[in-house]
Amino acid sequence: MSTTRAEEHQGRWQEIVADPSLQELPYKVETNQRGQIVLSPHRPDHSYAQGDIIELLYEHGEEGRPFPKFPLATEAGVRVPDVVWVTPERREEMDKAGDPPTLAPEICIEVMSENNDWDEMHSKRTLYLEAGAEEVWVVTEEGAVRFFADEETEASEVLPEFPEHV
Template identity: 30%
Template sequence: MDRLPFLDRNALIMMWQRLTVKPDVVQWYPYELNECGEIVANACPSARRQIVLTDVYVQLNERLGHLAAMSVAVTTLCFGIMVPDVVWMLPEKWEDFDRDDPVPFVPDLCVEVLLDSERQQNIAHRVHAYLEGGAREVIVVGPDGKVEFWGAEGLRQTSMFEVVLSLDSGYFEVDGAIAEPNGVRS
């Protein structure tokens, strides 16, 4: 089977814009576009995952300033248009584009929460796409609540942004079962 050619940023953003004005074409939420402009459907996040990613969003806003956002489409160099769970970037970067369109670059910090997510299977690809596209750090919250910090040099022991996440262990899987609530993981 022949693979479609890779699209550049502008072509990907134009494809995204066409899809958003035709909601009957895209019946999935959220969706992404691969590097060829093909729709990649993602399952809707569970309430448990939404609670955790909201908690991450709130903690980033408290630590780094109110410049984080949830489920923002970003344009990468090697994958197409992806939708990280949470992003953060410097204030001047928010001013440089039309915020109704996908961000035409990758923000400084991207977060993926892997609870009930099919993204576990391709998280290495996602982390690579964000870092190659300009992210300074990628935070991955695993299904067990383990928090990893990734940079261009690989896995880091701590966040370059001095982020420490305190997450309730009751939302995570321990040995295949949900942990007891109210325990805090960091």
């Protein structure tokens, strides 16, 4: 039985999670396609945006639940969307897809910051959709929410009442 690249990244992620020297890092931790650790520093405005998104998801996403900083094994390493939204049914499927799962939540959300750009967001968007996300949202530094499925849409099809601005 052959393993996929995403499954190989699951093993590397387990090594990282078990490493005591990495337990208290004040950074968002991801891996790249070579399994190398990528660190991103946190900023208060980024955390504020994540909190606002989570609050709005609770208001508009009755059938699912939001989670912050959710690890997802992709073909190009373990990525950690800033916020995800997942239904109970998808969560059951994800729980069967390894740790971290190779199956994405229905919605993966990234918050833009000075540490990333639209090329990176396009790459992450592609990875999340390939892993099964129905939508990927990108929240700009100004708070505008951009919704993507196969292409950019005016609003979310999964949660159509979610506002265009956070």
